[in-house]
Amino acid sequence: MATPLDHTASLPASAGWSAALWLYRFDGDGRAHPCDAANCDAGALRQPPGDDWHWLHLDLSDVRSAQIVALLALREEAQATLLSPDTHVNLQLEDTVAHGVFVDWVHQRGVDPAAEGQLRGDDGIGWLHFAMTGRLLVTARRQALRSLEAARRAVVAGAAADSPVRLLEMVAARFADTVERSSDGLSVRLDRIEDRVLADSIGEERRDLAQLRHQTVRLHRPLTAMRRVLKPFEQRHAGDADDALLAAIARLNQRFDDLDGDVGTLQERARLLQDEVAAKLAERTNRHLYVLSMITALLLPPSLIAGLFGMNLPGLPFAHSAHGLAFALLLGAASSVGVYLLLRRMGVARST
Numbered sequence: 515m516a517t518p519l520d521h522t523a524s525l526p527a528s529a530g531w532s533a534a535l536w537l538y539r540f541d542g543d544g545r546a547h548p549c550d551a552a553n554c555d556a557g558a559l560r561q562p563p564g565d566d567w568h569w570l571h572l573d574l575s576d577v578r579s580a581q582i583v584a585l586l587a588l589r590e591e592a593q594a595t596l597l598s599p600d601t602h603v604n605l606q607l608e609d610t611v612a613h614g615v616f617v618d619w620v621h622q623r624g625v626d627p628a629a630e631g632q633l634r635g636d637d638g639i640g641w642l643h644f645a646m647t648g649r650l651l652v653t654a655r656r657q658a659l660r661s662l663e664a665a666r667r668a669v670v671a672g673a674a675a676d677s678p679v680r681l682l683e684m685v686a687a688r689f690a691d692t693v694e695r696s697s698d699g700l701s702v703r704l705d706r707i708e709d710r711v712l713a714d715s716i717g718e719e720r721r722d723l724a725q726l727r728h729q730t731v732r733l734h735r736p737l738t739a740m741r742r743v744l745k746p747f748e749q750r751h752a753g754d755a756d757d758a759l760l761a762a763i764a765r766l767n768q769r770f771d772d773l774d775g776d777v778g779t780l781q782e783r784a785r786l787l788q789d790e791v792a793a794k795l796a797e798r799t800n801r802h803l804y805v806l807s808m809i810t811a812l813l814l815p816p817s818l819i820a821g822l823f824g825m826n827l828p829g830l831p832f833a834h835s836a837h838g839l840a841f842a843l844l845l846g847a848a849s850s851v852g853v854y855l856l857l858r859r860m861g862v863a864r865s866t
Contacts, residue, residue, distance in 0.1 A: 533578030536666070538569045540681075544674035567678060571662075572596070572654040574643070579654060586652065588613075592645040596654050601641055603739040605747045605763075612759060613645040614743075617736040618689055621660040639736060644682065651678035653685075661688035683762040686740075690769050693733050697776050700726055700733075704783055711791055716798075719791050727784045730777055737774045744770065811857065815849030 537549040542565035549568070572579040574597065583596050591606065592613040605614035620638040642662060643654040653662065665685045675681040703726060707719050748763045823830060823842050835841065 544676035546669040567649040618659040621658040816846030
């Protein structure tokens with residue numbers, strides 16, 4: 515990774531360097547200094563003095579970005595990675611050039627990434643394309659990305675990045691920070707839901723749990739994609755790749771593994787709570803149905819008696835008695851009591 519980038523062509527300003535979103539030069543202490551991309555010094559970019567190196571960022575929705583990529587003396591595979599429409603995570607190492615695609619969260623313009631904290635429901639997934647040598651990091655994207663913007667603001671504010679590998683790790687770490695904050699927020703929400711469920715105060719918990727599980731899935735999928743690529747890369751290139759790159763990949767693997775475990779725990783807790791809420795609601799429904807069934811069974815005999823006395827036919831009992839209504843009511847009540855005792859004897863009329 516220590517081999518400097520060598521360009522095969524001069525890079526005049528008219529070649530489209532103004533299409534670059536930004537260009538930073540990092541000095542030997544890892545401090546960023548903005549450069550005017552439109553007046554870029556091709557020689558300084560080709561062979562930066564001392565331990566300096568550059569970070570070039572492109573907008574893939576601008577067709578002029580392809581002109582810049584074509585002038586960079588990168589392998590064809592690296593150039594294709596930068597310009598490809600790939601929407602899946604990958605990481606390749608070709609000689610001294612590492613290139614690939616990382617996942618990131620789409621950045622909402624006008625919002626400070628450091629203040630955003632957790633993900634919102636409408637935050638989507640974006641893709642960061644990159645190619646990296648020992649003295650140059652080229653990144654490209656089609657949509658503004660949260661972690662990339664957060665890393666840029668960090669280096670502008672004074673955060674040190676002594677190498678392209680360190681900067682790329684910083685971007686991936688910002689992605690992990692967002693996942694961690696979102697996971698912590700979901701854990702707090704899940705704790706509150708669990709308290710309400712245990713207190714048998716169930717209201718909108720089914721809806722809340724469904725939303726929470728959907729959000730955990732949104733966190734889990736990109737984490738899984740990153741782990742599926744980074745872990746095999748670490749195993750495949752152990753001993754034959756740059757130590758700094760492998761060390762960074764190892765640290766990212768460890769953190770993504772921890773985060774994936776946390777998100778998986780949230781998913782399992784949410785699923786178990788959903789099952790418990792469903793069981794409690796089913797128990798409540800059964801209890802209500804039992805009460806309604808008992809009321810129906812107790813009122814059925816009086817209804818039958820009322821129907822008989824309401825036929826208005828000759829020969830009805832108590833038709834000419836002054837106490838006929840009272841006798842009919844007593845008969846209806848006695849029939850209800852008789853049904854209740856019969857149900858108790860059969861074990862149906864149990865207490866709720």
